[in-house]
Amino acid sequence: xxxxxxxxxxxxxxxxxxxxxxxxxxxxxxxxxxxxxxxxxxxxxxxxxxxxxxxxxxxxxxxxxxxxxxxxxxxxxxxxxxxxxxxxxxxxxxxxxxxxxxxxxxxxxxxxxxxxxxxxxxxxxxxxxxxxxxxxxxxxxxxxxxxxxxxxxxxxxxxxxxxxxxxxxxxxxxxxxxxxxxxxxxxxxxxxxxxxxxxxxxxxxxxxxxxxxxxxxxxxxxxxxxxxxxxxxxxxxxxxxxxxxxxxxxxxxxxxxxxxxxxxxxxxxxxxxxxxxxxxxxxxxxxxxxxxxxxxxxxxxxxxxxxxxxxxxxxxxxxxxxxxxxxxxxxxxxxxxxxxxxxxxxxxxxxxxxxxxxxxxxxxxxxxxxxxxxxxxxxxxxxxxxxxxxxxxxxxxxxxxxxxxxxxxxxxxxxxxxxxxxxxxx
Amino acid sequence: xxxxxxxxxxxxxxxxxxxxxxxxxxxxxxxxxxxxxxxxxxxxxxxxxxxxxxxxxxxxxxxxxxxxxxxxxxxxxxxxxxxxxxxxxxxxxxxxxxxxxxxxxxxxxxxxxxxxxxxxxxxxxxxxxxxxxxxxxxxxxxxxxxxxxxxxxxxxxxxxxxxxxxxxxxxxxxxxxxxxxxxxxxxxxxxxxxxxxxxxxxxxxxxxxxxxxxxxxxxxxxxxxxxxxxxxxxxxxxxxxxxxxxxxxxx
Ligand SMILES: Nc1ncnc2c1ncn2[C@@H]1O[C@H](COP(=O)(O)OP(=O)(O)OP(=O)(O)O)[C@@H](O)[C@H]1O
Ligand SMILES: [Mg+2]
Numbered sequence: 001x002x003x004x005x006x007x008x009x010x011x012x013x014x015x016x017x018x019x020x021x022x023x024x025x026x027x028x029x030x031x032x033x034x035x036x037x038x039x040x041x042x043x044x045x046x047x048x049x050x051x052x053x054x055x056x057x058x059x060x061x062x063x064x065x066x067x068x069x070x071x072x073x074x075x076x077x078x079x080x081x082x083x084x085x086x087x088x089x090x091x092x093x094x095x096x097x098x099x100x101x102x103x104x105x106x107x108x109x110x111x112x113x114x115x116x117x118x119x120x121x122x123x124x125x126x127x128x129x130x131x132x133x134x135x136x137x138x139x140x141x142x143x144x145x146x147x148x149x150x151x152x153x154x155x156x157x158x159x160x161x162x163x164x165x166x167x168x169x170x171x172x173x174x175x176x177x178x179x180x181x182x183x184x185x186x187x188x189x190x191x192x193x194x195x196x197x198x199x200x201x202x203x204x205x206x207x208x209x210x211x212x213x214x215x216x217x218x219x220x221x222x223x224x225x226x227x228x229x230x231x232x233x234x235x236x237x238x239x240x241x242x243x244x245x246x247x248x249x250x251x252x253x254x255x256x257x258x259x260x261x262x263x264x265x266x267x268x269x270x271x272x273x274x275x276x277x278x279x280x281x282x283x284x285x286x287x288x289x290x291x292x293x294x295x296x297x298x299x300x301x302x303x304x305x306x307x308x309x310x311x312x313x314x315x316x317x318x319x320x321x322x323x324x325x326x327x328x329x330x331x332x333x334x335x336x337x338x339x340x341x342x343x344x345x346x347x348x349x350x351x352x353x354x355x356x357x358x359x360x361x362x363x364x365x366x367x368x369x370x371x372x373x374x375x376x377x378x379x380x381x382x383x384x385x386x387x388x389x390x391x392x393x394x395x396x397x398x399x400x401x402x403x404x405x406x407x408x409x410x411x412x413x414x415x416x417x418x419x420x421x422x423x424x425x426x
Numbered sequence: 427x428x429x430x431x432x433x434x435x436x437x438x439x440x441x442x443x444x445x446x447x448x449x450x451x452x453x454x455x456x457x458x459x460x461x462x463x464x465x466x467x468x469x470x471x472x473x474x475x476x477x478x479x480x481x482x483x484x485x486x487x488x489x490x491x492x493x494x495x496x497x498x499x500x501x502x503x504x505x506x507x508x509x510x511x512x513x514x515x516x517x518x519x520x521x522x523x524x525x526x527x528x529x530x531x532x533x534x535x536x537x538x539x540x541x542x543x544x545x546x547x548x549x550x551x552x553x554x555x556x557x558x559x560x561x562x563x564x565x566x567x568x569x570x571x572x573x574x575x576x577x578x579x580x581x582x583x584x585x586x587x588x589x590x591x592x593x594x595x596x597x598x599x600x601x602x603x604x605x606x607x608x609x610x611x612x613x614x615x616x617x618x619x620x621x622x623x624x625x626x627x628x629x630x631x632x633x634x635x636x637x638x639x640x641x642x643x644x645x646x647x648x649x650x651x652x653x654x655x656x657x658x659x660x661x662x663x664x665x666x667x668x669x670x671x672x673x674x675x676x677x
Contacts, residue, residue: 003533003534006529006530006534006538007534010526013526014519253516253518254513257513258511258517258578259534260482260483261513262531262534262535263503263507263534263536264534
């Protein structure tokens with residue numbers, strides 16, 4: 001026990017005297033999170049917060065036009081403009097502006113659309129109630145209800161479909177409302193005593209959009225929710241620089257030999273290193289998450305939301321720290337010089353980070369890279385953090401990720417021990 | 427003053443991986459308890475290789491080794507507790523202070539608490555380093571590092587002490603302190619196995635020596651007897667030159 005404590009104390013002292021290493025593992029990630037969150041904040045805002053500007057021309061000037069405009073505004077996805085540069089719109093300007101790509105979409109409600117819907121309603125009601133009056137001709141304007149949508153040709157198909165479904169949703173709602181009123185008015189005519197005026201049935205079916213998370217936590221993806229875990233993981237893997245330095249210097253300075261001359265367990269010396277660097281990882285994690293929660297809001301960024309699964313977060317951090325330690329110990333045991341380890345370590349961590357979705361979220365990557373991302377331990381960790389932070393997952397949801405990271409730790413460690421045993425006493 | 431053998435080797439051969447020439451080619455040694463044994467030889471003769479095998483750092487290619495009356499193979503754990511090693515190259519943590527280095531090493535030998543502190547203080551004082559105890563090793567001069575390196579090997583009060591060129595690259599003062607201390611230690615009962623290039627130092631210090639060249643022992647015995655048996659040579663250095671030749675080694 002005394003020997004283990006002495007080893008841990010020694011590793012701790014070596015660590016805190018390594019200023020360059022400390023700067024790298026604690027300051028670099030804080031700076032990275034700050035910069036990347038600020039840069040990507042705009043991108044994410046485009047994605048979810050800022051509404052898409054669209055042109056809107058209401059030639060109907062009646063219920064349908066008013067309701068569609070309101071409906072579009074209420075989704076929060078669109079910023080509805082009815083004039084450009086102080087000039088009221090007409091169809092040809094809309095066509096021009098959308099074709100030029102200044103706006104991605106224009107919506108025109110054709111005149112008489114509401115009347116047409118009403119007329120149709122009345123016709124159907126009469127047909128239903130007075131069934132036998134076969135002479136009544138359908139009103140001419142019955143099919144005149146029209147909404148014209150102009151799309152920028154460069155717009156993504158998926159976006160077009162979204163907009164169409166959204167519009168279809170509320171037009172049919174509006175239609176139902178108009179029909180309902182027409183029906184109740186018509187019915188009232190045939191009743192001896194008019195009933196109390198029927199109140200609007202209200203929304204009827206409403207569509208509520210919820211991010212597909214497990215527990216309906218209120219966490220919405222934004223640049224902070226992505227960047228804080230992402231760069232925390234990156235920084236945790238960057239312990240490869242000080243840790244390989246520690247291992248290789250120990251070897252070069254003859255200290256590895258001294259450790260073998262002395263009594264005491266070889267694995268204990270390694271265990272002390274793993275313990276210290278695991279603690280480093282946990283400190284990095286706490287520091288970065290605190291930073292995201294308390295400091296980033298001062299820079300106009302959203303505060304990091306941790307959600308309720310704190311234990312799961314801690315386990316994820318622990319598993320990540322162990323995976324990073326195992327990887328570093330392996331590189332440190334195999335590399336022959338610190339330069340070699342530092343270069344290989346840096347490059348490999350950056351590549352694994354890129355594949356793993358640290359720089360750019362995996363869903364934004366091309367297909368092939370999305371498939372490749374599963375080989376990166378940084379991805380196992382990141383998707384675990386996403387499960388917790390974005391999808392409201394708990395220990396059960398991250399158990400796969402935990403398993404992969406721990407297996408990676410054990411394998412790299414075993415390989416490292418094997419490699420260094422092979423290298424000595426020959 | 428010949429006691430029980432504490433070190434016995436028989437036909438030690440060491441061929442390093444990726445090399446054809448054996449570094450040791452049949453070394454047989456018997457070192458009785460209480461000796462100061464000098465292993466002398468030119469560069470590349472195999473001195474460090476021999477010491478490293480005796481203290482369990484290297485595995486011999488073939489041959490037998492007994493240390494402190496135990497087969498090396500299988501008893502390394504026990505042997506490590508009773509031996510001390512002062513390696514040829516300084517093996518200390520450069521960013522730790524002298525005291526931190528020594529406390530860590532002492533702890534590895536099972537010392538702790540007051541005993542550890544008092545022993546570290548005792549040796550720091552003995553070697554004149556007490557006032558520098560809290561400076562990091564990287565700020566030490568070469569001679570100061572050598573002295574700490576030596577203390578690191580004796581903190582556990584070993585029964586057998588191996589020293590690989592403990593006096594290389596240091597001034598006369600430091601060397602005298604070290605040599606005097608080794609004599610004291612030996613008088614208290616520690617067997618000392620030591621390598622050196624300084625023939626005069628060895629001649630005065632050692633009770634027994636072996637000259638090794640190209641992996642072979644070419645002569646073994648007490649320094650005085652050796653000089654007597656080689657008429658025409660007045661000291662160890664001239665015998666050494668006579669036996670090992672004047673050509674440069676290591677290549
Ligand atoms: N790790 C190694 N791999 C291959 N060959 C080695 C290794 N270490 C030593 N040798 C070779 O073994 C031989 C003996 O080396 P050793 O270090 O034991 O000599 P030495 O007597 O201690 O020399 P010096 O006085 O220069 O310290 C030399 O030829 C050396 O080149
Ligand atoms: Mg040597």
